[in-house]
Amino acid sequence: MVVLTAKKVTKRFGGLEAVSKVDLEVKENAIYSIIGPNGAGKTTLFNCVTGFYTPEEGEIFLKGRNITGMSPDRVTHMGVSRTYQNIRLFKNMTAVENILVGMQPHLKSGVLGAIFRDKGTNQEEKAGIEEANRLLQFIGLKGKGDLMSKNLPYGEQRRLELGRALASKPFLLLLDEPTAGMNPSETQEMVNFIRRLRDELGITILLIEHQMRVVMSISEQISVLDFGQKIAEGTPQEIQRNPRVVEAYLGRGAASGLGQATTAA
Amino acid sequence: MISKSSDWVAAVKNGLIGGIISVLLCLVGIVVAFGKTYIISGVITMGQVFVLAPILFESYMTVRRAKSNKTLPLLIVGALAGLMGGVVLVVLVGIGQVINLRAVLLNASSDLYALLTFNLPLAVGLLLLLGTSLVVGLVAPAVFLLPVRVQSAISQATLTVLVIGLFRDLLVTVIIRWGLVQYAFLWLFAQSGLKIIGAVTLFVLVGGLSYWRLGQDRKAQALKRSPRQQQLIRWGTLGVLVLIALLLPVILGSYFSEILDNVGIYILMGLGLNIVVGFAGLLDLGYVAFYAIGAYAVGVLTTPEAMGLLHLNFWWALPIALGVALLAGIILGLPVLKMRGDYLAIVTLGFGEIIRIVVLSDWLKPALGGSEGIQHIAQPNIGRLVLATQQQIYYVILVGIVIAGFVASRLKDSHLGRSWMALREDEDVAEAMGINKVSTKLLAFGMGAIFSGLGGALFAARITSVYPQSFSFIVSINILSLIIIGGMGSIPGVFVGGLALVGLPLLLSQFADFRYMVYGAVLVVMMLTRPEGLWPEARRRLELHEEMKEKGTGPKDEPQTVLKTPGR
Numbered sequence: 001m002v003v004l005t006a007k008k009v010t011k012r013f014g015g016l017e018a019v020s021k022v023d024l025e026v027k028e029n030a031i032y033s034i035i036g037p038n039g040a041g042k043t044t045l046f047n048c049v050t051g052f053y054t055p056e057e058g059e060i061f062l063k064g065r066n067i068t069g070m071s072p073d074r075v076t077h078m079g080v081s082r083t084y085q086n087i088r089l090f091k092n093m094t095a096v097e098n099i100l101v102g103m104q105p106h107l108k109s110g111v112l113g114a115i116f117r118d119k120g121t122n123q124e125e126k127a128g129i130e131e132a133n134r135l136l137q138f139i140g141l142k143g144k145g146d147l148m149s150k151n152l153p154y155g156e157q158r159r160l161e162l163g164r165a166l167a168s169k170p171f172l173l174l175l176d177e178p179t180a181g182m183n184p185s186e187t188q189e190m191v192n193f194i195r196r197l198r199d200e201l202g203i204t205i206l207l208i209e210h211q212m213r214v215v216m217s218i219s220e221q222i223s224v225l226d227f228g229q230k231i232a233e234g235t236p237q238e239i240q241r242n243p244r245v246v247e248a249y250l251g252r253g254a255a256s257g258l259g260q261a262t263t264a265a
Numbered sequence: 266m267i268s269k270s271s272d273w274v275a276a277v278k279n280g281l282i283g284g285i286i287s288v289l290l291c292l293v294g295i296v297v298a299f300g301k302t303y304i305i306s307g308v309i310t311m312g313q314v315f316v317l318a319p320i321l322f323e324s325y326m327t328v329r330r331a332k333s334n335k336t337l338p339l340l341i342v343g344a345l346a347g348l349m350g351g352v353v354l355v356v357l358v359g360i361g362q363v364i365n366l367r368a369v370l371l372n373a374s375s376d377l378y379a380l381l382t383f384n385l386p387l388a389v390g391l392l393l394l395l396g397t398s399l400v401v402g403l404v405a406p407a408v409f410l411l412p413v414r415v416q417s418a419i420s421q422a423t424l425t426v427l428v429i430g431l432f433r434d435l436l437v438t439v440i441i442r443w444g445l446v447q448y449a450f451l452w453l454f455a456q457s458g459l460k461i462i463g464a465v466t467l468f469v470l471v472g473g474l475s476y477w478r479l480g481q482d483r484k485a486q487a488l489k490r491s492p493r494q495q496q497l498i499r500w501g502t503l504g505v506l507v508l509i510a511l512l513l514p515v516i517l518g519s520y521f522s523e524i525l526d527n528v529g530i531y532i533l534m535g536l537g538l539n540i541v542v543g544f545a546g547l548l549d550l551g552y553v554a555f556y557a558i559g560a561y562a563v564g565v566l567t568t569p570e571a572m573g574l575l576h577l578n579f580w581w582a583l584p585i586a587l588g589v590a591l592l593a594g595i596i597l598g599l600p601v602l603k604m605r606g607d608y609l610a611i612v613t614l615g616f617g618e619i620i621r622i623v624v625l626s627d628w629l630k631p632a633l634g635g636s637e638g639i640q641h642i643a644q645p646n647i648g649r650l651v652l653a654t655q656q657q658i659y660y661v662i663l664v665g666i667v668i669a670g671f672v673a674s675r676l677k678d679s680h681l682g683r684s685w686m687a688l689r690e691d692e693d694v695a696e697a698m699g700i701n702k703v704s705t706k707l708l709a710f711g712m713g714a715i716f717s718g719l720g721g722a723l724f725a726a727r728i729t730s731v732y733p734q735s736f737s738f739i740v741s742i743n744i745l746s747l748i749i750i751g752g753m754g755s756i757p758g759v760f761v762g763g764l765a766l767v768g769l770p771l772l773l774s775q776f777a778d779f780r781y782m783v784y785g786a787v788l789v790v791m792m793l794t795r796p797e798g799l800w801p802e803a804r805r806r807l808e809l810h811e812e813m814k815e816k817g818t819g820p821k822d823e824p825q826t827v828l829k830t831p832g833r
């Protein structure tokens with residue numbers, strides 16, 4: 001089953017086409033990567049999918065439903081969640097509170113419930129806190145729930161952001177450079193963690209990643225963007241052999257030495 | 266010797282600054298205004314306190330920052346700072362003798378010069394002024410050299426004497442209502458201010474008490490108590506507070522009840538605005554608009570005059586008034602809340618003024634009475650009993666405050682409170698977490714509007730008439746200031762801010778003229794030294810002091826970084 005479909009999505013900023021006629025098809029339970037040089041339009045594409053931008057042309061479907069132009073909160077309610085390239089936690093809220101905010105789509109109680117604390121609201125709040133503690137354990141932050149999120153070390157902040165994204169119980173998770181700024185061993189941990197998300201929780205993963213080692217080892221499908229256009233799509237092996245990709249990354253001259261480039265990678 | 270010499274320079278500089286602040290206070294007129302208000306009868310007036318306090322403060326700061334820590338140099342440095350302050354004052358008096366400053370500076374009067382020279386001949390007076398400044402300058406290092414515990418005890422005792430002396434008239438009016446108990450207190454007071462013996466007694470009593478309390482390790486004691494005891498203490502405190510709240514108008518009498526009602530309405534609205542500004546981070550500068558709407562709605566619905574619509578009683582009119590205020594909040598909020606902070610501030614500011622001007626307009630004069638307003642507004646009743654006196658209305662306001670406080674505290678610790686916090690922190694991410702930006706903000710805005718409307722309705726019922734003049738922009742600013750001074754997002758802070766900003770100026774009529782000057786000064790000082798407010802919320806304190814610590818200017822003690830989520 002196809003979870004996410006993008007059809008000829010175009011997003012312009014003034015005269016610049018940040019994303020230009022991009023097609024995308026992400027199957028259920030896949031780990032799908034989007035790669036490309038800086039400024040290729042990867043994050044813009046993410047922003048289109050999550051509803052933060054409305055594309056000028058084209059359409060985006062989520063499990064067959066057209067979500068083009070939908071507001072971000074409604075897209076999240078449909079089961080999409082994301083993390084950010086530069087960590088964007090609620091800095092002055094504790095780890096638990098960050099996760100509780102992430103649970104927003106599943107909350108039913110309203111203002112009156114909040115004021116009068118009826119049984120339903122109390123149960124919901126209690127269940128939420130229990131769930132948040134379970135999630136904290138899952139992301140390896142057990143016992144750090146009451147710490148201000150800005151006081152956590154970098155790696156834990158990354159994981160907390162992931163935990164917050166998981167709190168909405170998404171079926172599609174968009175990760176924007178989850179290993180940015182990490183050393184090799186931390187990176188490996190993150191890779192394993194992403195695999196677990198897919199294998200244990202059955203979440204489809206759409207990934208933006210710069211580290212080729214990560215991309216090639218984890219992804220099942222890869223799309224390559226360059227200047228807003230999709231220039232290649234395929235399995236890691238296919239992408240590594242694709243001359244247009246090597247050209248986009250290393251320049252025209254390098255494309256002729258394709259054989260050496262792939263062995264070096 | 267470089268460090269020593271820089272201490273001298275600092276002493277001269279700070280002394281001059283202290284003197285200049287004193288001169289400023291003199292020329293503003295506050296010194297003369299309080300020139301006859303004795304703190305201790307025959308010894309010192311509040312005016313003199315205003316002159317000497319800046320000098321004392323600057324001298325103390327000089328000593329505290331001084332690099333030397335030996336007794337003699339500190340004493341000399343402090344004395345020098347004090348002397349410099351005195352010199353500035355002497356210069357002021359000197360210039361005043363030669364040139365008629367009064368042509369420009371209205372308050373540079375002969376009264377002021379007389380006050381500064383202790384009503385003595387010029388030369389003697391000036392010498393005495395210099396001497397006094399020198400002594401004040403010596404007091405700072407003397408206090409500074411004492412142990413911290415003694416320092417705190419002295420400052421608390423001094424402050425108590427100052428406050429009780431200043432409020433002598435008010436306290437005496439209250440005390441004589443107490444029957445025989447009055448004689449236990451009255452002997453402390455003179456015709457103006459405290460008697461010397463009274464001041465000494467108070468000083469020793471308060472100083473001793475606070476010295477003893479500071480010696481106790483209260484944290485260890487609190488830890489020793491069982492959860493049951495702790496709960497008992499909590500309920501006990503609450504019970505005492507409720508009892509005081511209920512008895513207050515009886516103890517204080519009608520004059521103070523009027524002030525109390527005034528403060529109460531401000532606190533009620535402060536609690537509402539705190540939801541908007543403190544919780545949701547929406548800067549609403551036109552809060553007075555909903556206050557006006559609530560007041561006028563009750564007015565129009567209940568007045569028996571020709572413009573009255575339904576001639577309802579107060580309780581029927583109240584929910585309608587709140588509904589109208591809420592509706593106005595939604596209509597204003599819907600288009601505006603999509604935008605970011607600054608726009609909201611400007612639009613609400615405009616809205617507040619528009620409401621006032623519309624009410625004042627000839628166009629609506631047949632309906633709202635123009636500048637003559639609406640009279641004979643119904644007062645709340647319980648059965649046949651009409652709650653007409655200030656003391657009776659107090660209880661209605663108290664109920665309003667309890668409701669507002671309850672709602673605010675419940676909302677704060679709910680998922681809504683967290684959503685507001687998230688929106689305040691990062692709007693885009695909050696949206697991506699599934700929070701509907703507009704409806705969540707609108708909820709806060711609407712809540713604020715309802716409580717402002719309630720404040721307005723009670724205000725109308727309290728004075729039984731409304732005029733457009735009561736709803737000027739400054740009301741919005743007052744409420745905002747009281748929240749900032751109390752501590753943004755803090756519920757007890759609203760009470761502290763309300764008492765300090767609205768209560769004090771009403772209690773001290775001499776202050777009324779200088780009210781906005783004091784506001785401004787207090788706000789500036791607060792922002793510099795205690796940006797989290799007088800009674801801050803735990804989170805804000807962490808927020809602000811963390812940042813300060815990062816910059817390396819914060820307090821040295823390790824700030825606590827753990828914040829307990831209720832229910833965990």
